[in-house]
Amino acid sequence: MKFVVAVKQVPDTAEVRIDPERGTLIRDGVPSIMNPFDTYALEEAMKWRDELGGVVTVITMGPPQAESVLREAISMGADDAILISDRAFAGADTWATSHTLAAAVKELGDVDAVFFGKQAIDGDTAQTGPSVAASLDWPQITFIGKVRELNKDSITAERYVETGTQVVQAELPVVLTILKDANVPRVPSLRGKMKSRKAQIPVWGLADLALTEDETGLNGSPTKVVVTATPEPRTGGQIHEGSTEELVAKLADLLLGEGSEA
Amino acid sequence: MSGFLEIKDSCTGCGICVKTCPVLALSINDSRKAVVSEDCTLCSICVDSCPFESLAVHHSFGGNKEELARYSGILVLCEMRNGSPDRSTFELLGEARKLSAGEKEVSVLVITDDPSDAAEKLIPAGADRVIMAVHESFQHFSTEPWNSVLTHVINEDMPEIVLAAATTTGRDVMPRVSKSLDTGLTADCTELSIDPDSGMLMQTRPAFGGNIMATIVCDRTRPQMSTVRPGVMKPMDPEPDRTGKIVNLEVTAEMIKNRSKVLEFIPTAGDEVDITEAEIVISGGRGMKDPENFDLLHDLAHLLGGTVGASRAAVDNGWIEYPRQVGQTGKTVQPTTYIAVGISGAVQHRVGMQSSDVIFAVNKDRDANIFEFCTEGFVGDLFEIIPALVKEIKKRRG
Ligand SMILES: Cc1cc2nc3c(=O)[nH]c(=O)nc-3n(C[C@H](O)[C@H](O)[C@H](O)COP(=O)(O)OP(=O)(O)OC[C@H]3O[C@@H](n4cnc5c(N)ncnc54)[C@H](O)[C@@H]3O)c2cc1C
Numbered sequence: 001m002k003f004v005v006a007v008k009q010v011p012d013t014a015e016v017r018i019d020p021e022r023g024t025l026i027r028d029g030v031p032s033i034m035n036p037f038d039t040y041a042l043e044e045a046m047k048w049r050d051e052l053g054g055v056v057t058v059i060t061m062g063p064p065q066a067e068s069v070l071r072e073a074i075s076m077g078a079d080d081a082i083l084i085s086d087r088a089f090a091g092a093d094t095w096a097t098s099h100t101l102a103a104a105v106k107e108l109g110d111v112d113a114v115f116f117g118k119q120a121i122d123g124d125t126a127q128t129g130p131s132v133a134a135s136l137d138w139p140q141i142t143f144i145g146k147v148r149e150l151n152k153d154s155i156t157a158e159r160y161v162e163t164g165t166q167v168v169q170a171e172l173p174v175v176l177t178i179l180k181d182a183n184v185p186r187v188p189s190l191r192g193k194m195k196s197r198k199a200q201i202p203v204w205g206l207a208d209l210a211l212t213e214d215e216t217g218l219n220g221s222p223t224k225v226v227v228t229a230t231p232e233p234r235t236g237g238q239i240h241e242g243s244t245e246e247l248v249a250k251l252a253d254l255l256l257g258e259g260s261e262a
Numbered sequence: 263m264s265g266f267l268e269i270k271d272s273c274t275g276c277g278i279c280v281k282t283c284p285v286l287a288l289s290i291n292d293s294r295k296a297v298v299s300e301d302c303t304l305c306s307i308c309v310d311s312c313p314f315e316s317l318a319v320h321h322s323f324g325g326n327k328e329e330l331a332r333y334s335g336i337l338v339l340c341e342m343r344n345g346s347p348d349r350s351t352f353e354l355l356g357e358a359r360k361l362s363a364g365e366k367e368v369s370v371l372v373i374t375d376d377p378s379d380a381a382e383k384l385i386p387a388g389a390d391r392v393i394m395a396v397h398e399s400f401q402h403f404s405t406e407p408w409n410s411v412l413t414h415v416i417n418e419d420m421p422e423i424v425l426a427a428a429t430t431t432g433r434d435v436m437p438r439v440s441k442s443l444d445t446g447l448t449a450d451c452t453e454l455s456i457d458p459d460s461g462m463l464m465q466t467r468p469a470f471g472g473n474i475m476a477t478i479v480c481d482r483t484r485p486q487m488s489t490v491r492p493g494v495m496k497p498m499d500p501e502p503d504r505t506g507k508i509v510n511l512e513v514t515a516e517m518i519k520n521r522s523k524v525l526e527f528i529p530t531a532g533d534e535v536d537i538t539e540a541e542i543v544i545s546g547g548r549g550m551k552d553p554e555n556f557d558l559l560h561d562l563a564h565l566l567g568g569t570v571g572a573s574r575a576a577v578d579n580g581w582i583e584y585p586r587q588v589g590q591t592g593k594t595v596q597p598t599t600y601i602a603v604g605i606s607g608a609v610q611h612r613v614g615m616q617s618s619d620v621i622f623a624v625n626k627d628r629d630a631n632i633f634e635f636c637t638e639g640f641v642g643d644l645f646e647i648i649p650a651l652v653k654e655i656k657k658r659r660g
Pocket residue numbers: 013014121471546547548549550572573574575576587588589590591592593603604605606607608609610611614624625626627630642643644645
């Protein structure tokens with residue numbers, strides 16, 4: 001089987017801080033990590049490769065330094081990796097990102113399934129996977145909490161939706177987005193780490209993918225960010241301190257007070 | 263290039279902007295001025311950071327005006343739940359009416375196996391037109407037929423705006439539609455408005471884990487499409503006298519082509535209301551210490567007619583199930599009353615509950631973040647306050 005996993009390098013948003021005076025984002029010293037949701041996608045692909053045989057290729061589109069997440073993926077057990085990098089790819093929205101990633105999947109050829117994380121923690125869009133599926137004209141199963149079965153022709157998976165679980169079967173080749181419920185990612189092994197150090201990671205640019213500047217990066221993006229702002233602070237209200245009795249009396253007044261039928 | 267970052271003469275070379283740029287495109291040159299490299303993506307995060315207002319982003323909006331002007335009206339994708347339009351659909355219709363400002367026609371597309379009385383509910387809720395796509399195979403949501411019907415309707419109707427809920431359905435099919443129609447899609451919007459000058463849809467959404475709000479436009483292509491976070495927009499008060507048209511769409515063999523199938527649907531068990539629909543949500547966090555203590559919150563919820571939610575820390579510890587998680591990677595709730603118990607108020611939690619009408623917080627740490635934005639904060643030990651509160655409420659009610 002030939003599996004591809006799309007991973008993204010992201011700033012650790014839990015570490016992002018806001019400058020309290022100016023209310024702006026402080027990027028300084030925020031570490032870059034593999035998008036946490038992508039580790040579940042990687043694990044799922046490797047799990048099925050271990051069972052069925054084949055290769056797991058990890059791809060990322062990003063600046064040269066994004067190579068480090070590919071090496072991390074190899075240390076966790078991926079077979080090989082490709083860095084999709086070109087100045088022309090910068091500033092891509094999900095349309096342009098997925099257009100570029102889909103071109104890379106086509107270039108790889110004979111792929112059975114592409115695995116995505118549920119969403120990236122910087123953009124939080126969850127749009128890239130389905131959009132790649134559309135570019136490739138493949139079926140898709142999103143928000144997978146459990147893959148029940150995977151063979152050379154089809155996949156059966158549980159999609160976790162608001163009201164319950166949809167059990168969906170789809171033909172291969174297919175695009176999948178994986179939730180954290182699906183598995184527990186393995187940690188890098190010693191052998192993996194050695195392999196990742198030695199691995200040759202090819203870089204594919206605009207010309208390698210036969211794309212043009214008009215369909216990638218900022219130019220190829222139908223959407224643009226025009227304003228960014230820090231969320232308006234919800235002004236803090238009344239803070240009550242005192243004995244438990246006082247606090248409880250006040251809380252009960254407010255909860256049962258005016259407007260309540262009690 | 264679709265614009266540029268202007269660095270004005272007032273720049274002092276202080277370097278603050280350099281620290282905020284997420285793509286490392288800014289630096290300070292030898293003559294102590296900021297300079298920008300080709301890596302700039304015009305995200306405009308730096309603009310806000312400059313204490314001297316020396317930075318400005320100028321966008322050049324593209325698109326052929328005549329071509330764009332051929333599109334008009336707003337299309338809403340209806341989601342059905344148990345044979346009726348879901349709450350999120352009513353929220354979208356309320357928002358569509360607001361955006362329409364009485365001028366744009368608002369249509370709603372219903373894809374279902376059982377039309378029941380959907381149209382009778384959607385017209386009073388704001389729809390001018392209800393497009394019904396009815397077929398026995400539309401019992402469960404499935405990507406390909408939904409994509410085919412949507413792209414067909416959009417190609418025929420040419421709406422300038424398309425709205426869907428940012429649910430597992432909207433977030434599954436809309437990116438597919440965006441690619442099928444080669445137009446932009448903005449995910450999970452929490453605020454929408456029409457720019458009075460350009461007439462463009464301004465789509466605002468949280469990014470970077472809720473640390474910033476980005477406003478996004480789709481200038482060159484139509485329709486402008488958004489998925490909208492459930493629980494944020496307000497439905498309008500139903501107007502029983504509103505009139506509207508019902509259009510029945512002919513479902514073709516092409517539309518029902520599908521390479522996947524839903525084998526089974528297993529509804530979530532549970533008799534309590536969904537947290538997104540509850541009027542009162544009482545959430546527990548890491549401060550709850552263990553799963554048994556959640557019984558305290560269930561007791562309180564029972565008394566107040568609310569339901570129990572949780573922070574991610576509580577869910578990750580296995581104290582309570584994931585469908586109750588509030589926040590960025592959980593659900594967004596907008597109850598009249600939100601009670602946060604033993605929750606610190608991290609930004610990822612906050613984005614899921616900050617539009618509640620009233621927020622109460624119980625936390626023993628006076629410096630907890632939650633006290634910076636709650637309506638009424640109570641500094642104290644939850645294990646004393648909550649049981650005493652339950653007793654007090656019972657006593658007052660006699
Ligand atoms: C990508 C990403 C997505 C995330 N998504 C979400 C999300 O969807 N939802 C979410 O909630 N979080 C989310 N988080 C996690 C978030 O950053 C916080 O870690 C989490 O919200 C903390 O939960 P908490 O407030 O329960 O725990 P803590 O931060 O540990 O706070 C516990 C609080 O309880 C108080 N306390 C302890 N004991 C008592 C007592 N006896 N009486 C009163 N008070 C007491 C403490 O003072 C403290 O303030 C996300 C993080 C990331 C990186």
